[in-house]
Amino acid sequence: MAKADSDDVSLDRDPRALRRLAKSAASLSSNSDSCVARRDKEALTAISAMICAPVLDSNKPGRPPPGVSSSLYAFVRKLRDAAGSENLWPFATRLAASSPLGGTDREAAASRTAELARVFRLADWATREVAPLALDLVALNMQSRLLRSLAPVQDSNSARAGADTANTAAVRASVASAGASNSADFARKAAVFAGRADDAFNVPDPVALAWAGAYAAGSAAAAAESAAAAGVDRQVLIAMQLSLLNELCPDLDSGGLRF
Secondary structure (H helix, E strand, O other), rough: OOOOOOOOOHHHOHHHHHHHHHHHHHHHHHOOHHHHHHHHHHHHHHHHHHHOOOOOOOOOOOOOOOOOOOOEEEHHHHHHHOOOOOHHHHHHHHHHHOOOOOOOOHHHHHHHHHHHHHHHHHHHHHHHHHHHHHHHHHOOOOHHHHHOOOOOOHHHHHHHHHHHHOOOOOOOOOOOOHHHHHHHHHHHHHHHHHHHHHHOOOOHHHHHHHHHHHHHHHHHHHHHHHHOOOOOOOOOHHHHHHHHHHHHHOOOHOOOOOO
16 A cells, blocks of 8 residues: 655554544445555545644645645645644545546546646635635735636636736735735745646646645635734635535546536
């Protein structure tokens, strides 16, 4: 069985997590000899190790196990510290099947399309939802309106437009609030890396996908700092992230990817 990244923790510290993992892995497939089933179980082990306890450096996107979405894995790594393992456990099995490998050319193309759709949604969320919220908290309403009025981030061109507007907002916010400025700047970076992922030839760049996911979560973390400074419960930001994760994880009940 594959090991988790060296900067992740061991499951040995949490026997309850091991029991949950065993139950979830058993549910992935009734065919224990299947290569796909074995790969999914290995992915679930790595994800569960990351969920069980904080990783050493959640600012880095980390390397996902085979079959796991680069952008979602990085997003969850960053979210783990704020949300806690109990809120993330329901997503473990879905994350383990978030980027299917192999199969037919059509299935591989569908997986690539889904991964690009996810990374653009992450960038769009950070740029048009999270950063504006952080800016509103420090009364930078004009900048928040400009971000919310952007066209949805759906390709490299709209990602560049989002990055440019977020950059202006970050500069304007720098004199008012470090949290709001950082939120807008991380949203800018999420959009930049989403655009780079789309610009890659044929296959989305996994490094760009990962950094886009990490910066989207970073934008929310910075917005939470801004919220706390304004006396607003940061749980609002955690709820937003969990809702987005639920949206972007594959729907196993329907038998396939959401996108």
